[in-house]
Amino acid sequence: MQDVTAQPGTVSKLKPKRYKSSSELKKRLWRNKYLYVMLIPGILFFVLFKYLPMYGLIISFQDYKPYQGITGSEWVGMEHFKRLFTEPDFIKILGNTLILFAMNILLYFPVPIILALMLNELRGTFFKRFFQTLVYLPHFMSWVIIVSITYVMVTMDGGIINELLSYFGFEQVNFLLNPGWFRPMYILQIIWREAGWGTIIYLASIAAIDPGLYEAARMDGAGRMRQIWHITLPAIRSVIITLLILKIGSVLDLGFEHVYLMLNSMNRNVAEIIDTYVYTAGLRQGQFSYSTAIGFFKSIIGLIMVMSVNKLSKKMGEEGVY
Amino acid sequence: MTKKSFTLLLSSLLTFSMLTAACGNSNNGNEAAATKDPGTSGGNTTTAATKEPAPEPEKPTEIKIMLPLNTAETPPDTIKTELEKLTNTKLTYQFFPADTYEEKLNSSFATGSLPQVTYLKNQTTFVQMREAIKDGQFWEIGPLLSEFPNLNKLKPEILNNTKVDGKLYSLYIGRPLARQGIIYRKDWADKLGLQAPANLDELFAMAQAFTEKDPDGNGKKDTIGIVDRNELVYGAYKTVSAWFGTPNTWGEKDGQLAPDFTFPQYIDTMDFFKKLRDGGYMNKDFAATSKTDAVNMFVSGKAGLYIGGSMQDIDTLNKDLIKNFPDAVLDTHSMVAGPDGKFAQWMIPGYNNVVLFPKSAVKDEAELKLILGFFDKMMTPEVSNLMYWGIEGTHYTVEDGKAKPTDNKELIEREVKGYKDSVIGEAETNGMYLSYNVLPGRIHAEELILENVKVGVADPTAALDSATYTSKGVELQQIITDATYNYIYGQLDKAGFEKEVEAWKSRGGAAIIEEYNAVYKK
Numbered sequence: 049m050q051d052v053t054a055q056p057g058t059v060s061k062l063k064p065k066r067y068k069s070s071s072e073l074k075k076r077l078w079r080n081k082y083l084y085v086m087l088i089p090g091i092l093f094f095v096l097f098k099y100l101p102m103y104g105l106i107i108s109f110q111d112y113k114p115y116q117g118i119t120g121s122e123w124v125g126m127e128h129f130k131r132l133f134t135e136p137d138f139i140k141i142l143g144n145t146l147i148l149f150a151m152n153i154l155l156y157f158p159v160p161i162i163l164a165l166m167l168n169e170l171r172g173t174f175f176k177r178f179f180q181t182l183v184y185l186p187h188f189m190s191w192v193i194i195v196s197i198t199y200v201m202v203t204m205d206g207g208i209i210n211e212l213l214s215y216f217g218f219e220q221v222n223f224l225l226n227p228g229w230f231r232p233m234y235i236l237q238i239i240w241r242e243a244g245w246g247t248i249i250y251l252a253s254i255a256a257i258d259p260g261l262y263e264a265a266r267m268d269g270a271g272r273m274r275q276i277w278h279i280t281l282p283a284i285r286s287v288i289i290t291l292l293i294l295k296i297g298s299v300l301d302l303g304f305e306h307v308y309l310m311l312n313s314m315n316r317n318v319a320e321i322i323d324t325y326v327y328t329a330g331l332r333q334g335q336f337s338y339s340t341a342i343g344f345f346k347s348i349i350g351l352i353m354v355m356s357v358n359k360l361s362k363k364m365g366e367e368g369v370y
Numbered sequence: 371m372t373k374k375s376f377t378l379l380l381s382s383l384l385t386f387s388m389l390t391a392a393c394g395n396s397n398n399g400n401e402a403a404a405t406k407d408p409g410t411s412g413g414n415t416t417t418a419a420t421k422e423p424a425p426e427p428e429k430p431t432e433i434k435i436m437l438p439l440n441t442a443e444t445p446p447d448t449i450k451t452e453l454e455k456l457t458n459t460k461l462t463y464q465f466f467p468a469d470t471y472e473e474k475l476n477s478s479f480a481t482g483s484l485p486q487v488t489y490l491k492n493q494t495t496f497v498q499m500r501e502a503i504k505d506g507q508f509w510e511i512g513p514l515l516s517e518f519p520n521l522n523k524l525k526p527e528i529l530n531n532t533k534v535d536g537k538l539y540s541l542y543i544g545r546p547l548a549r550q551g552i553i554y555r556k557d558w559a560d561k562l563g564l565q566a567p568a569n570l571d572e573l574f575a576m577a578q579a580f581t582e583k584d585p586d587g588n589g590k591k592d593t594i595g596i597v598d599r600n601e602l603v604y605g606a607y608k609t610v611s612a613w614f615g616t617p618n619t620w621g622e623k624d625g626q627l628a629p630d631f632t633f634p635q636y637i638d639t640m641d642f643f644k645k646l647r648d649g650g651y652m653n654k655d656f657a658a659t660s661k662t663d664a665v666n667m668f669v670s671g672k673a674g675l676y677i678g679g680s681m682q683d684i685d686t687l688n689k690d691l692i693k694n695f696p697d698a699v700l701d702t703h704s705m706v707a708g709p710d711g712k713f714a715q716w717m718i719p720g721y722n723n724v725v726l727f728p729k730s731a732v733k734d735e736a737e738l739k740l741i742l743g744f745f746d747k748m749m750t751p752e753v754s755n756l757m758y759w760g761i762e763g764t765h766y767t768v769e770d771g772k773a774k775p776t777d778n779k780e781l782i783e784r785e786v787k788g789y790k791d792s793v794i795g796e797a798e799t800n801g802m803y804l805s806y807n808v809l810p811g812r813i814h815a816e817e818l819i820l821e822n823v824k825v826g827v828a829d830p831t832a833a834l835d836s837a838t839y840t841s842k843g844v845e846l847q848q849i850i851t852d853a854t855y856n857y858i859y860g861q862l863d864k865a866g867f868e869k870e871v872e873a874w875k876s877r878g879g880a881a882i883i884e885e886y887n888a889v890y891k892k
Contacts, residue, residue, distance in 0.1 A: 113501070117480060136877065199663065204654040205594070206672065224658040225859065312600060312658045313855035316848075329845045334476070334498040 108341035128341035137320070145321040148302050151235050157295060159239050160246030161288060165276055167247060168254050180251075183244025194237055195309040199224065202233075225314040234310060234319075238303075253287045254280055289366050297354040301346075322346055430460045431740045434485035434731070436478070437792050438723075439465035445788035452756055453789075457747045465788055471495075484728040486741055489543075489792060496532070496540075496724055500835065503534045509727040509738050512538030518742055520749035523799045531719035531832045541745055542721035544796030548822035549680040550609045550715065551704030551815070553687055557697060558585035558674050569707040570613060570642065573675075577651040580674035596652040597673035599664040602851055605656075606677035611639040612716040612827060613706045619716075619829040620886065627830060627886050629879070631850050631871060638709070640867075643858045657855045671695050681815035688809055702815040704822055717826040719833075725794070748794055751801035758793045758802050760786040772806035836885035842878045849874045 077084065103118075108128055110121040132138060163183065170176045186194070202209050202223035210220045223229045261279050270278065304323035311319045322342060330339025358370065444465045454461055464485060466474045471491045478484050479502070490496050502508070515521050515538070524542070532540050552567070559566070559576065562583050567573035577595025579585070586593055598606040612618065616635040620627050630636055646652045653659060653667060668676045669690040676687065681702040691698050705713050725745075732738050747753050759766045759773045765786055766773045775782055797804050807813045836843075853870035856862040862870070875883075 136873075196660075196663075199658070199660075203658075203663075205659075205667065206592075222654070224655050313852040314657055314859060314861070316852055328848060329842075333841065333844045335841060 105340060105344055107337050108344050110337055112337040112340075124337075128338045129345065131338065132342055132345065137325075140317070141320050141322055141325050144318055145302065147318075148231070148234065148307075148321060151231060152238065152302070153292075153295065155235050156238050156242070157292065159243045161250055161284075163243050164247040164250035164254060165280060167251060168280070169272065169276075180244070180247075183247065185244070186241045187245035189241065191241075191303065191306040191309055194241055195306070198233065198237060225312065227315045227318045230310065230315045230319050234307070237306070249287060249291065250284055253284045257283045286366055289361050293354060293357050293361060296357050297350055301350075430454065430458050431744060432460045432462070433487060433741055433744055434462045434464065435487040435489070435792075436464040436466065436474075436485045437489035438468040438471040438491050439788055440468045440791060441783055441787050443784065445785050448785050449756060449760065449789050452761065453753065456753050456756065457744050459744050463788075482730045484731055486727060486731045486737075488726045488728055490724055490726065492723055493719065493721075497840065499726070500534050501840065503539050503726070507729060508539050509729055509732055509735075510537050510539055511541070511727065511738070511742065514735075514739065514742060517739070518746040520746045520800070521742065521794075523749065524795055525720065525799060528720035532721060532724055533833055535835070540724035540726050541794045543723045543725075543792065543794060544720060544799070545718065545722040546796075546819045546823075547717040547720050548715040548826050549682060549815075549819055550678055551681040551702055551818055551822070552706070553676040553681060553684050553700055553702055553811070555580070555585070555674040555698060556701040556811075557699040560699075561585055561587070566701070566703040567706055569711070570610075570709065573610075573706055574642070574646065574651075577646060577675060578649065581649070581651045585674060586671060592672070594651060594653060594667075594673050596646060596675040596677060597659075597664050597667045598652055598656040598677065599659045599661050600657050601661070601678075602854060604679055605664075607639065607643065607854070608716060609678045610642065610706075611636060612714050613708050614639045614642070615708045615710065615712065615714060617830075618827045620831045622830070626883075627890050628883065629850075631854070635708075637864065637867070640854060640857045644860065647858060648860070657859065665690075669694060671698070681818060682812065684811045684815055685809060688811065699811075700809075701811045702818060704818040705825075713825040715822040715826050717823070717828050719829065723791070725792075745794055749800040751803075754793050754795070754800040754802040757789040758786075759790075766803075768803065769806045771803070773803035774806035830890065831886055834886050834889050836882050836889075838878050838881040838885055843882065846874055846878050846882070849877070 106118055107121065109123060109125060110118070111124045111127075112118070112121045135141075167176060167180060167183075170179065199207075201207050202221075204210050204220055204222055204224075209223070214220055221229070223233060257279065262275055265275050265279060302321055302323065304327065307319060307321055308324050308327065311324055326339045326342045329335065330342065361367070450461055450463060453459075462485075468491065472495055475488075475490065475495060478488075490499060512533075515524070521541070525544075528542055528544065529538055532538065532542050552573075554566070554576070558580060562579050562585055564576055564579060565572070567576050580593055580595040582591065584591060584593070596606060602608060611630070614635040616630050616633055616639060619630055621630060621633060622628070623633065643652070647654060647656070653664070653673065656664075659667075664676075665687065667673050669687060671691070671694055676683075681704065684700055684702055688698075688700050691700065704715065707713055727738060727741065732741065748757065755762075755773070759775065760782060762768065764776070765782055766775045768774070793802070794800065804816075807816065849870055853862060853867050857864075857867045871879075
């Protein structure tokens with residue numbers, strides 16, 4: 049694109065590729081009509097569920113009263129944002145959110161890649177399919193079930209892990225209520241549930257690699273590890289980066305349900321995140337304006353993160369997501 | 371080929387999960403929820419709406435009613451048809467699932483589409499609606515009640531609890547004032563030669579004995595005394611705290627209202643639970659235990675005492691327990707004396723839910739009176755029995771002047787439950803049948819519920835208003851809840867707990883105290 053604007057001469061060269069007349073454009077549109085029809089649900093989805101609700105953001109600058117509506121409620125400017133930033137627990141909550149996010153990126157993100165590489169090395173279709181299905185399955189369980197399973201396993205009131213610990217003469221560990229155990233349990237649950245599902249895209253892009261490359265490498269005497277390092281990984285590099293950018297976009301979306309189910313009075317210091325705070329402070333008390341302001345703040349941070357990572361990846365010579 | 375269909379499946383799955391995620395995420399999806407409504411409420415909405423309002427008095431009154439539904443499906447018209455015949459009305463019931471009822475309520479309210487009769491969900495939604503009530507969005511009904519002989523029977527003390535700024539806007543759905551107490555393993559107690567605990571020391575001793583003296587006789591130390599859950603109000607804590615003499619949420623101290631956690635009895639209660647937990651006489655993880663898990667521990671024979679909630683739960687607990695232990699015997703108990711030898715029970719304000727009449731839907735006082743006339747008829751034994759118990763012979767039979775529900779629980783659940791939760795008043799005021807109980811523990815529970823009220827402690831702030839409480843109360847209470855658990859688990863000492871109380875005060879609690887006291891004096 050930059051080249052095009054820099055050299056006026058190239059523009060005219062490009063011109064023939066564009067549509068000379070509107071009739072040609074029409075013909076082109078008509079030829080691909082089914083593709084455009086298929087686009088409609090997607091556009092509708094974004095308009096209905098993503099763009100229209102943005103109108104509601106207005107209430108974060110209002111003292112919103114449901115019976116007066118958006119048009120009738122009083123404007124209060126930045127008051128709700130001020131309340132959020134002056135909240136004594138704000139730094140703690142933001143900190144908890146960012147720590148969980150960092151753990152997600154550092155500890156969870158690489159796992160599906162490694163798992164995909166491992167699955168790819170499996171020989172024998174049956175075993176491959178079997179293990180793939182096995183690691184996909186947890187994804188279909190809801191957090192309620194996963195958290196309940198965890199509870200049953202680690203509770204001090206007869207949970208199997210604590211029973212085993214005391215059987216072997218160790219001291220019982222209070223996994224559920226000890227703040228120190230919240231983060232490890234959180235990330236382990238995510239890995240268990242999502243890692244298998246996360247391999248799908250990687251496996252698909254690995255499948256697209258030209259087998260000739262591997263043959264050539266083998267001829268040159270490259271072992272399995274060498275092949276992974278020099279062929280597989282570089283080939284899926286752009287996929288990894290795209291997914292990383294997307295992941296960072298949801299920077300503060302750590303899964304309300306999951307954290308809320310794990311949250312209790314004893315681990316609140318490390319477990320309260322922005323999403324759970326929105327629930328207790330905002331929605332449970334009908335403070336729509338305040339909770340919208342918090343949600344707005346969260347989205348802005350997400351936007352900034354995506355834009356900067358996207359820029360960074362372009363600088364590193366990779367394609368961004370836009 | 372298989373690959374292609376798999377991709378197709380995958381992409382449709384992804385799209386689906388995106389859609390569901392989008393629905394779940396949209397906090398401000400009021401518009402979306404509102405557009406969905408006509409579909410949920412079914413076809414009868416439109417048919418009723420198209421008919422002209424009745425000019426002649428003999429013609430049935432048309433009333434639209436919105437209420438929460440605690441079952442999975444909208445009930446069929448069996449009860450409704452009878453109800454219309456008895457009350458000369460043409461009713462349109464709009465049932466919405468109780469889980470999402472608050473959202474529905476807020477969005478209907480925001481779009482001005484509340485029907486003539488609007489049930490709220492519980493006390494909390496009522497507190498949230500107070501501001502709108504004060505703003506004049508609903509009809510005041512207080513001055514009209516005397517015109518209706520049956521509505522006039524509603525208990526004044528409970529009506530008082532539902533007043534907003536001293537005026538009455540709502541009718542209430544009654545509940546026993548104090549249902550809480552102990553459900554315990556009588557077979558274990560008998561085996562160990564224990565009586566129902568008469569005071570707190572005996573309660574502690576029973577918990578200890580259930581833990582240490584092998585009440586199930588399997589030779590293993592695998593039982594505990596009390597099973598509790600992560601809930602300070604409807605779990606064991608508040609009930610025991612009342613026995614210690616702690617006031618109900620707020621109490622008077624030097625002529626001023628003060629929150630319960632500033633009273634020394636609150637600390638005593640925390641010490642009691644700390645001792646129980648340290649000794650292993652209750653479940654160690656109770657701060658992270660859900661109600662389901664707590665109930666499971668009890669019915670699987672691991673625990674001997676279930677405190678809090680409602681003593682009426684004995685029916686369900688017994689049903690599941692005797693599946694596992696056919697010889698188990700349960701009983702209820704609630705009179706546990708405090709350290710000073712006095713009995714006390716905390717009371718709810720006596721209602722479970724209320725009904726409001728929005729001005730946006732009820733045009734004038736004449737229409738309001740027609741609607742109140744319907745509720746007046748609902749308070750007769752004939753109508754309330756129909757709505758609460760169903761049709762005699764089909765859903766229940768009468769034995770000893772009491773209603774005995776049929777064994778076909780699914781039928782009751784499907785046809786009656788939807789209406790059951792909307793009956794105004796209680797058996798004493800609307801004359802409906804009491805329930806015919808077979809289980810001795812349940813019969814005992816019903817007696818105790820009446821006894822509880824005699825030593826009942828009311829929450830003095832039930833009908834009071836505090837702007838700070840409305841906006842920050844729940845959030846602030848969290849500080850105290852967390853501090854209470856931390857104290858019981860030994861993470862906070864008394865000084866640490868008091869520091870948290872100070873934090874509560876400085877972050878808005880002081881304003882709540884001031885605001886409550888300002889209106890309390892009046």
